[in-house]
Amino acid sequence: MQQQTSVNPATENLNLDYGALLAASRRLDPAKTSRKMKIALLSDAATQRFVPVLRVLFHRQGVDAEIYEAPFDGLELEIYNPASGIYQFKPDFVVVLNSVQALRANFLKRTGDSVSFTEETIARMMKIWDGIHSHLTATVIQSNFVLPYERFFGNFDHKTPESFYATVGSINSKLVEASRLRGGVLINDVESVASWLGRRVWFEERFWDSAKYFCALECLPYVGKNIVDVVMAGLGRVVKCVVLDLDNTLWGGVIGDDGIEGIQLSEHGEGEAFYRFQLYLRELRRRGVLLAVCSKNEKANALLPFERHPEMVLKLEDIAMFVANWNDKADNIRQIRETLNIGIDSMVFLDDNPFERNLVRELVPGITVPELPEDPADYVRAISELNLFETTSFSAEDSKRTEMYRAESQRREEQAGFASVDEFLQSLEMRMTVARFDSFHLPRIAQLMQRSNQFNVTTRRLSEVECKVLMEDERWFPLYAKLTDRLSDHGLIAVVTLEEREDSLAIRDWLMSCRVLVRGVEQFLMNRAVEHAKKLELARITAEFISTAKNGMVKDFFQQFGFAKVEEDGDGRSLWVLETGTYQPARTFIRPAVEAIASSVSGTATLSAK
């Protein structure tokens, strides 16, 4: 395993040496964390040594993790007993860690054929998930199985479904398939961790025999990091934008000196590393990560390869924002952040120049700045190894994100040509659909719940499972809103959940994508909420606001609609009330979309539960 000898603070936090982590686990300071998290660990292997490692890795992310270890190999007992420790613990995440060693023991003692063994294994896992979800709203993080090293049939292992190797492969793919069909189960790809480290290192049979350790101790931190990555993504810590340097990062050489013919960039030959790196970045863009350029260059020079180089993979359409000037990069990155309206902790900066990397690390706290290897051939490998792009969802909207941000800058340019904002908003011909949560939209709803930080009045991070619970509860009116205009389809951009109480309608969640600010979306939605309260003959709407480091833009949100503050505590939590009788509908240029009009004909069909 590689040794971390560097004292660079950027890499210190990446140290995955087992001994160092174990030592660090004895000196954790919860005061240095900003949130608490409860994790339950269920395994058919021993996890005593895994727990301290996990706690250190969470601590590095600012999370004080309380970890509940279910009794060894007690998965079923723990799950099927409603009085068991795990249910009293009420975890936020349940990590189910299955070892291939335990699976191997069962397989080798099987009485039926391998197909029925596979089916039984999958059925057992699904029962465990369902058991957990019938008592908890926690998200399950399910491991897959490391492929075994035993080659009972040699290469023919692959050809016969009877081999243990083929069985494990088949269980892994069926496990993932089953998890796709239900919300609330995420995958911990332990197999990928093990194969990267090497199964020769991974399997430590001495300590499986004597202590039921599922891998060599030196591999434990890598499994831990993989789980922490999934959890942090589940909490909304995802990378939304990669900021790129140009010279010697996207191509070899300096465009200002070497000119368009002089830079190295080609599908074959000397510029191949850069070509391959660009392909990698384009794939990230397709999967919803924004790409921005931040380069010290004359802008005309910086644009040249994008416009004229025949082997340039990235085109200007792939770049959400392009900054090339002689200002310092920290300032430019802050400008990119403001324009794209995303958190600094959701940005990654890639630059071949160590000076620029250190400057940005120093001056833009919160941004991720990975070390780039000297050889551009290793750029992709070095970045992949960090697993920076973990996510817990993917929707069609993700792949259109760059397009939407580009449309936004076009919209800003157009706006300059109109006499008034009103005139401009009117010209956009905005249409909105408001509807109750449905299974089709749940993944995107949960994603917005995880990602929205700024326009979010309570910042409750409801998971997909929790959203589904609301969807099925008749006292709740969990609504999503979709917006289209003349220039683009913004997709699902807002979530508002309303709870019917005895004498009031309570606003429990209100969050919006920052892409659609100042359009009248919130005005449209508040009008709908008030109408809805009136329909239910409720005279008041109540709301809660919870202040966070990031949601300052909505601190006056309720006041702006005429709510009165009735309570406030020292922790930034306030309660608000609106008398619906006195509400003046807010002005908005958004009109209901056609299908929304159609469904409102049949009473409150779009709002009420079936």
Added chain:
Amino acid sequence: MQSAGNAEIMETLTGVFREIFDSPGLVLHDAMTATDVENWDSLNHIDLIVAIEKKFKVKFTTREVASLKTVGELAGLIQQKLVAKP
């Protein structure tokens, strides 16, 4: 490391023990057993063995791991393995 004498081995071992048991003042002697060292339980025992293996680049068998009782035996076994190394 091949020609390591017992004193040299004990010195390196002391460093490993101090780290594993988080005890900077720990002094080893030949007759020392698990009961003499705070926190020397079965979990720490495996941590210790793995750390020693890494440090000396040797490997113990399951039987050796289970049967080692004193620090002296451990040092002796390490020396044996170092000498036998090709």
